[in-house]
Amino acid sequence: MATESIPSSLSTDLRAALVIGLAAALTYSACEGVGLSGGSLAYGSLIAALVVRPDFSRWPLAIYPVLLVLVGLCLAIGVSLGLGLSNVPQVFVFGLVAALMQLITLTLPSKLRLLSGVVAVAGVLPLLGTPSWESWRDELLAIAMGLAIGTLIQIVFTPDRLRSPEATPASSAETSEAPPAEPPLKSRIAAGLRSPFFWRKLVFASLALAIGEGLGALTPKYLYFGVVLLLNDSIGATLARVRDRMAGVSLGVLMPLLVFNTLGISEVSIGLVMAGTTMLVAALNRRSYLRTALISSGVAFVGYGPLVAWYIPNRWIDYLMGCALALLVGVLLFPQSALRRFNQLSASTDPLLARPELEALLPAASEEARWLGLPPPQLPPPA
Numbered sequence: 001m002a003t004e005s006i007p008s009s010l011s012t013d014l015r016a017a018l019v020i021g022l023a024a025a026l027t028y029s030a031c032e033g034v035g036l037s038g039g040s041l042a043y044g045s046l047i048a049a050l051v052v053r054p055d056f057s058r059w060p061l062a063i064y065p066v067l068l069v070l071v072g073l074c075l076a077i078g079v080s081l082g083l084g085l086s087n088v089p090q091v092f093v094f095g096l097v098a099a100l101m102q103l104i105t106l107t108l109p110s111k112l113r114l115l116s117g118v119v120a121v122a123g124v125l126p127l128l129g130t131p132s133w134e135s136w137r138d139e140l141l142a143i144a145m146g147l148a149i150g151t152l153i154q155i156v157f158t159p160d161r162l163r164s165p166e167a168t169p170a171s172s173a174e175t176s177e178a179p180p181a182e183p184p185l186k187s188r189i190a191a192g193l194r195s196p197f198f199w200r201k202l203v204f205a206s207l208a209l210a211i212g213e214g215l216g217a218l219t220p221k222y223l224y225f226g227v228v229l230l231l232n233d234s235i236g237a238t239l240a241r242v243r244d245r246m247a248g249v250s251l252g253v254l255m256p257l258l259v260f261n262t263l264g265i266s267e268v269s270i271g272l273v274m275a276g277t278t279m280l281v282a283a284l285n286r287r288s289y290l291r292t293a294l295i296s297s298g299v300a301f302v303g304y305g306p307l308v309a310w311y312i313p314n315r316w317i318d319y320l321m322g323c324a325l326a327l328l329v330g331v332l333l334f335p336q337s338a339l340r341r342f343n344q345l346s347a348s349t350d351p352l353l354a355r356p357e358l359e360a361l362l363p364a365a366s367e368e369a370r371w372l373g374l375p376p377p378q379l380p381p382p383a
Helices: 010-033 039-051 063-084 090-106 110-128 133-157 172-176 185-194 196-214 221-230 235-252 254-263 267-283 287-299 311-332 338-346 355-372
Strands: none
Touching: 010 039, 010 133, 010 267, 039 133, 039 267, 039 287, 063 090, 063 110, 063 133, 090 110, 090 185, 090 196, 090 221, 110 133, 110 221, 196 221, 196 311, 221 235, 221 311, 235 254, 235 267, 235 287, 235 311, 235 338, 235 355, 254 267, 267 287, 338 355
8 A cells, every 4th residue: 555645543544444344345246246256256356445545545547547458468468378378387388477577567667667566466367267268357347346446435435634635645846846757668678678687586487486386385376476576676675575575464364364264255254354454454553564464365265265274374384485585586696785785875975965865775774774683774964
């Protein structure tokens, strides 16, 4: 989820939990009403929960058609290759689709770079089951319904105090500031192909499923998710993502384990799980983990029915293996220390000139210092 720009309160947290639970439950019911089943039901409900922003701010309108087109294209690539190469071993097809998804991310402009993880995940989703164009249609319809219902429920339940122009997160100065010039597509692709970090991620994303199967993981797909979602250019940023992911996964599996094994899967239980996960994360003051926790709660009912005893521990263990793989790759191949770069810039003759880059490096550098037991890095005082 986006960082809340408006301070959270108990009433806001309760309202957000209500809206997220209601959006997930209504989407599940609506998808069932139009004849959808299986994984499509889960995708729709999960998207409805994720599209709700806990601070009740709005997504840009352009994100909806862009997201649908991008997800539809990536799903179509997965279905096409899954059907066309049905006689080829799955690890090869999975690796090929994973490599294509990484190439597609090079074409994304900076405004859409945050969707790189969506691209990497959407492309391989058809390969986790039996690919077909009927499932592609149903999944895309469920995602569209989730986007529409989640957004509508948020609009209806947005508090009056957050509807006013003064509650808009972006200030007039920010909105009037001209965005930096976007490099042309050819230049973006060329720069990506010259980067060792791109090839590092592409190679290990392609090999992750095979590595998981070789290590005996019961759900080896989570090693792939670990590489594509957690591996970053710097060690500190990878460490931060690993910490956030494992904390979010750990929080996200608790409510499904309690509710689905007790009540089974229905509109009511799905709403209770999503609302309960939201409240649990807020009660522990770990709101930055909410998105990962909701995803973990959501995938708990993607084709699994009421949870069986092996699912929760093995999913957690396999995701931990994915985190370990991402860390090993980040540390052993072309390592880049944000803390070292931060200290080099701070020791320069005029660190104030480098302040924007220092501010960008600070979160990853602080994470590295925390893991190494060193004092946290400090920004130079403003002029």
